[in-house]
Amino acid sequence: MNISRRDLFKFAGISAVAAAMTGCSTKAFDSLPAKAGESTGVMLGKHQVVVIGGGFGGLTVAKELKKIDPKFDVVIIEKNDSFMSCPFSNCNLGGIEGVNLGTLTHDYSQAVEANGYGMLTAVVTGIDRTAKVVHTSKGSVGYDILVMAPGIDYNYKGQFPTWDAAKIAKARRLAPAALVPGGEHIALDRMVKNMEDGDVVVITVPAGKYRCPPAPFERASMIANFMKKEGIKGQVIILNETDEIAKGAAFKESWKEINAGVVEHISNCKIVDVDFDKKEITYVQTVFANKEDTDGIKTTKTQKYGVFNFIPHNMSNPVVEMSGVATTPDGFKKVKMATSAEKPVSFATATDASVYAIGDVVGHAIPPSGQSAIWSGKECAKEIAHVLHGKSYSVATALPYKSANVCYSMVNGNPEEAIMVNHEFIVAGPVIGSKGSVPKGDTVNDKYRSSGLGKATRDWYKGAMRDLFS
Ligand SMILES: Cc1cc2nc3c(=O)[nH]c(=O)nc-3n(C[C@H](O)[C@H](O)[C@H](O)COP(=O)(O)OP(=O)(O)OC[C@H]3O[C@@H](n4cnc5c(N)ncnc54)[C@H](O)[C@@H]3O)c2cc1C
Numbered sequence: 001m002n003i004s005r006r007d008l009f010k011f012a013g014i015s016a017v018a019a020a021m022t023g024c025s026t027k028a029f030d031s032l033p034a035k036a037g038e039s040t041g042v043m044l045g046k047h048q049v050v051v052i053g054g055g056f057g058g059l060t061v062a063k064e065l066k067k068i069d070p071k072f073d074v075v076i077i078e079k080n081d082s083f084m085s086c087p088f089s090n091c092n093l094g095g096i097e098g099v100n101l102g103t104l105t106h107d108y109s110q111a112v113e114a115n116g117y118g119m120l121t122a123v124v125t126g127i128d129r130t131a132k133v134v135h136t137s138k139g140s141v142g143y144d145i146l147v148m149a150p151g152i153d154y155n156y157k158g159q160f161p162t163w164d165a166a167k168i169a170k171a172r173r174l175a176p177a178a179l180v181p182g183g184e185h186i187a188l189d190r191m192v193k194n195m196e197d198g199d200v201v202v203i204t205v206p207a208g209k210y211r212c213p214p215a216p217f218e219r220a221s222m223i224a225n226f227m228k229k230e231g232i233k234g235q236v237i238i239l240n241e242t243d244e245i246a247k248g249a250a251f252k253e254s255w256k257e258i259n260a261g262v263v264e265h266i267s268n269c270k271i272v273d274v275d276f277d278k279k280e281i282t283y284v285q286t287v288f289a290n291k292e293d294t295d296g297i298k299t300t301k302t303q304k305y306g307v308f309n310f311i312p313h314n315m316s317n318p319v320v321e322m323s324g325v326a327t328t329p330d331g332f333k334k335v336k337m338a339t340s341a342e343k344p345v346s347f348a349t350a351t352d353a354s355v356y357a358i359g360d361v362v363g364h365a366i367p368p369s370g371q372s373a374i375w376s377g378k379e380c381a382k383e384i385a386h387v388l389h390g391k392s393y394s395v396a397t398a399l400p401y402k403s404a405n406v407c408y409s410m411v412n413g414n415p416e417e418a419i420m421v422n423h424e425f426i427v428a429g430p431v432i433g434s435k436g437s438v439p440k441g442d443t444v445n446d447k448y449r450s451s452g453l454g455k456a457t458r459d460w461y462k463g464a465m466r467d468l469f470s
Contacts, residue, residue, distance in 0.1 A: 049147065051077070052150050085181070094410065111470075156171060240268070280305075356380050359372075372404070419448045
């Protein structure tokens with residue numbers, strides 16, 4: 001049995017009603033009909049290409065495949081019944097003119113109608129690569145080619161091995177990381193909007209690979225902007241596990257000139273524990289005397305907070321582990337990508353020529369951004385289309401690629417000003433690498449931030465949403 005697009009929408013409808021009835025997506029997860037990895041026994045159908053994840057990467061690869069050949073049979077499996085964008089979400093927190101939670105939210109029906117792929121609203125619970133079947137909460141779906149675009153997950157357990165499930169749940173509820181689409185953005189928005197005079201907002205920045213390296217720093221600028229706009233007296237403290245700041249010189253310039261005394265960045269702070277009832281963070285700060293000093297002097301400190309945006313260590317979404325493909329041994333567990341003399345770089349996985357990976361989970365040395373996910377989705381679609389047409393295509397022929405990742409960060413609301421980073425993608429041995437630069441947006445006044453880049457931030461977001469949904 002093949003699932004028609006109409007049938008798939010019926011599933012989507014059921015899921016939407018279920019979500020509305022339970023009122024919260026975690027409830028829906030609790031009542032999964034199948035345990036992780038198990039089949040429900042219901043075979044929903046088989047498709048040429050099955051894409052897991054309807055985010056930046058997944059929507060792009062599905063759209064591009066249908067653009068290349070409308071006869072391709074492509075289905076996306078996505079757990080959420082509507083789309084919420086992480087990019088531009090900091091502008092909502094910042095109270096930027098005309099931006100609200102609705103600006104970030106889109107309905108999938110628009111994308112399905114415009115682009116002709118199918119969409120099944122269901123949670124992926126297991127992948128059987130031998131049988132070429134994906135198990136979901138609604139039943140199983142067969143594939144010829146599988147694309148994994150599931151994004152990231154949080155690794156609270158790896159970072160705090162002694163924390164039990166109840167404490168981790170408390171962290172998610174009371175100090176939302178807001179790095180994945182969905183309700184965490186709504187919770188953080190509520191917490192910021194309910195701030196009182198004297199409140200301290202703490203944002204943590206994790207070590208290792210994490211989604212959108214400039215995002216926590218842009219968030220600090222935007223929350224400071226909101227406080228200024230609303231006349232709230234308070235502070236934003238960034239506890240950074242390392243001393244790295246993406247677009248560092250540009251953020252430091254804006255904090256000094258726009259947010260002096262409000263935004264404070266503290267390097268090399270390792271979070272040790274959090275008391276969510278007392279609203280108190282314990283961390284160890286290491287101060288190094290110079291670059292040769294590898295030990296430093298360690299001091300244990302505590303920090304009270306009013307609002308806590310606790311961003312823990314990131315890792316590949318569990319969907320990757322479900323597939324059993326090879327990953328890197330680091331905490332993030334990036335997917336190992338295929339490489340050969342004919343195709344030095346690829347979006348196929350090293351383990352299985354029928355399974356591809358795009359977006360934040362890839363083992364390429366490119367920034368984990370929405371723009372990179374869009375680029376990888378387009379290139380992956382070309383690779384798969386060639387395979388389905390019995391031809392060969394190497395992503396290396398598209399490289400070097402200038403401005404493959406352009407990422408803006410809003411740093412001021414009045415006037416609206418932003419900074420940017422521009423990455424060129426290159427072949428770097430067996431993977432795709434990147435070279436980044438942070439240009440000055442205002443060459444007349446010799447500043448990184450500019451109103452032109454503020455406008456470009458809005459234009460980029462509008463363009464990305466147009467790309468995904470029309
Ligand atoms: C605050 C913030 C600001 C950002 N700003 C920018 C920016 O300005 N520019 C930029 O380029 N990037 C930005 N990013 C980064 C960008 O959001 C991510 O890099 C991008 O979303 C990655 O795309 P993806 O397809 O890999 O994952 P996602 O877009 O997260 O998509 C993954 C999808 O998979 C679904 N999924 C996961 N597990 C399952 C499952 N088991 N079953 C079914 N479905 C599942 C998820 O629901 C999700 O819809 C920002 C991120 C944040 C957090």
